[in-house]
Amino acid sequence: MRYLSLHNVPINTALLLWIGFMVAGCGGEQADADNSPLxxxxxxxxxxxxxxxxxxxxxxxxxxxxxxxxxxxxxxxxRSGQSLSHILxxxxxxxxxxHHIATEHRDLFDxxxxxxxxxxxxxxxxxxxxxxxxVYGIDDREYVVFGLTGEKTARRGRYPSETRRxxxxxxxxxxxxxxxxxxxxxxxxxxxxxxxxxxxxxxSRIQPGDQFRIIYERDWVNEKPAGLxxxxxxxxxxxxxxxxxxxxxxxxxxxxxDETGASLRKAFLKAPVSFSRISSRFNKRRFHPVLKKVxxxxxxxxxxxxxxxxxxxxxxxxxxxxxxxxxxxxxxxxHNGTYTTQYLHMSRRNVKEGQAVRxxxxxxxxxxxxxxxxxxxxxxxxxxxxQVDHLREDFPPSTPIKAEAEASFEEACRVLLAEMAQQxxxxxxxxxxxxx
Ligand SMILES: [Zn+2]
Numbered sequence: 001m002r003y004l005s006l007h008n009v010p011i012n013t014a015l016l017l018w019i020g021f022m023v024a025g026c027g028g029e030q031a032d033a034d035n036s037p038l039x040x041x042x043x044x045x046x047x048x049x050x051x052x053x054x055x056x057x058x059x060x061x062x063x064x065x066x067x068x069x070x071x072x073x074x075x076x077x078x079r080s081g082q083s084l085s086h087i088l089x090x091x092x093x094x095x096x097x098x099h100h101i102a103t104e105h106r107d108l109f110d111x112x113x114x115x116x117x118x119x120x121x122x123x124x125x126x127x128x129x130x131x132x133x134x135v136y137g138i139d140d141r142e143y144v145v146f147g148l149t150g151e152k153t154a155r156r157g158r159y160p161s162e163t164r165r166x167x168x169x170x171x172x173x174x175x176x177x178x179x180x181x182x183x184x185x186x187x188x189x190x191x192x193x194x195x196x197x198x199x200x201x202x203x204s205r206i207q208p209g210d211q212f213r214i215i216y217e218r219d220w221v222n223e224k225p226a227g228l229x230x231x232x233x234x235x236x237x238x239x240x241x242x243x244x245x246x247x248x249x250x251x252x253x254x255x256x257x258d259e260t261g262a263s264l265r266k267a268f269l270k271a272p273v274s275f276s277r278i279s280s281r282f283n284k285r286r287f288h289p290v291l292k293k294v295x296x297x298x299x300x301x302x303x304x305x306x307x308x309x310x311x312x313x314x315x316x317x318x319x320x321x322x323x324x325x326x327x328x329x330x331x332x333x334x335h336n337g338t339y340t341t342q343y344l345h346m347s348r349r350n351v352k353e354g355q356a357v358r359x360x361x362x363x364x365x366x367x368x369x370x371x372x373x374x375x376x377x378x379x380x381x382x383x384x385x386x387q388v389d390h391l392r393e394d395f396p397p398s399t400p401i402k403a404e405a406e407a408s409f410e411e412a413c414r415v416l417l418a419e420m421a422q423q424x425x426x427x428x429x430x431x432x433x434x435x436x
Contacts, residue, residue, distance in 0.1 A: 059123060062135050062145055063157055070126040078118050078136075084111045091122060091131045093148055101134075101146050105154040109136070109144040140226040141219075161221045166229070167423040169213035172206055179212075189216060189229050196231045196245050196256050198336050199266045199398075201238050202317065211237040213420055231256070233416035246413050250405040261401030261409055268335075268395060269313040269359060271302055272343055272379050273366060279303035279376055282389035290371045298387040299344070299380040306375040308366040310343050312357045313379075321349050327378075328370025331363045341390075344378040345370050 052060065055071040064071075076087065085098050102111050119137040124130060134146045141161065147153045168185045177190040193214065194203045214234040219226045236243045245256045245264055256264040280286065280301035288295040312333055319340070320332035329346040347367025351357060368375045381390035401409045 064133055072124045072126045074122040076120055078114050078116050080116050093131050097148055100152050108154050140221055159221045161219045163217050164220050166216050172210040173208055192229050192231050200243055200264050202336050248409050248412055263398040263400055265396045265398040267398045272310050272313055273302050273304045273308050273377055276302040276304040289373050299378040301376045301378050303376040304366045306347055306366055309362045310364045310377050312361045312363050313341055314359045318351045318353055318355045321351055321353050326371050340382040342380040345372040
């Protein structure tokens with residue numbers, strides 16, 4: 001069964017066999033097999049070791065290597081209002097030592113930032129009960145060790161972590177968040193997905209019937225998931241069109257690409273009209289030529305002859321095609337969860353509310369309706385609901401897969417698609433049927 005035809009790289013049975021074992025069921029997270037084509041995500045193996053006492057294994061966990069000391073350990077959680085001295089003074093730790101930790105090691109970890117509910121461990125010598133090492137669990141991944149005797153050194157460390165791979169497929173009912181929860185997967189995947197597709201799919205507009213399947217990775221520390229899941233590969237069927245995404249690093253950090261090797265991040269056009277000149281820049285204190293007073297100009301004006309085509313600077317959906325006394329005839333486009341643009345003073349609009357537009361589509365024509373002294377388009381740009389100067393924005397780059405990385409990218413895609421086909425369950429929705 002084929003899901004997606006990568007240009008000239010059909011999936012074959014031999015490859016499927018090569019991929020290896022199949023995991024039954026609608027995938028939970030499983031230990032990472034060695035078939036990961038993804039280069040960037042590190043993992044560490046946990047080796048089998050001879051049995052240790054509880055104290056020994058705890059000491060080992062925090063890399064407290066000492067042949068000569070037999071430990072006894074205390075464990076607790078930081079309680080409300082508890083400071084380091086509240087915890088350590090009862091064990092005979094001197095004020096001088098507490099002061100040393102608080103001041104000498106402040107850059108490494110400021111003990112005033114110890115938080116209620118976090119774990120701590122105290123290691124004492126079994127022979128004379130001297131408190132030797134104090135460990136504070138900073139978060140799920142990291143801890144800090146303070147030496148309480150001798151040199152009183154301190155260091156930060158990380159718990160061993162293991163990367164597990166998960167697979168989920170489903171159909172959107174209500175929201176993606178809800179669908180993931182129903183499928184028994186972490187809802188933080190919805191957040192990760194909206195990041196991957198921020199430039200392609202407006203997740204506030206996904207609809208019942210949209211389908212998805214996702215291979216993801218997550219770090220596990222101390223038998224608990226830590227941090228956010230990372231999307232390794234996904235397909236999202238939105239309004240009848242499949243949007244694949246593959247994580248790949250071509251030497252510039254991890255990015256997401258579609259099956260043709262195009263970056264999922266799309267650059268906006270620099271201006272909504274070609275052959276124009278900027279007649280007024282974004283300026284929070286501008287003297288308004290019509291109103292004759294200082295008024296913030298939260299847009300960029302492009303002067304152009306009446307009737308010049310105005311184009312959408314990016315893909316999106318028209319949320320307004322309307323008229324006001326100030327704006328004249330105008331159009332507003334929502335591009336994704338982050339960006340919205342608006343185009344004012346049109347002589348004529350060319351789109352309707354609710355209409356989907358692609359980058360470069362003609363949405364209207366230059367005019368001087370509303371408060372305008374001459375024909376121009378006032379271009380306005382919102383980022384996260386706030387009007388910004390788009391000329392000063394740093395947009396993420398959208399480099400496609402380079403020629404030299406093409407072969408390895410195609411191989412990675414092929415393996416990932418095969419993995420998805422392997423994981424696919426019979427009771428789930430069929431992206432394939434809609435993808436021919
Ligand atoms: Zn303007």
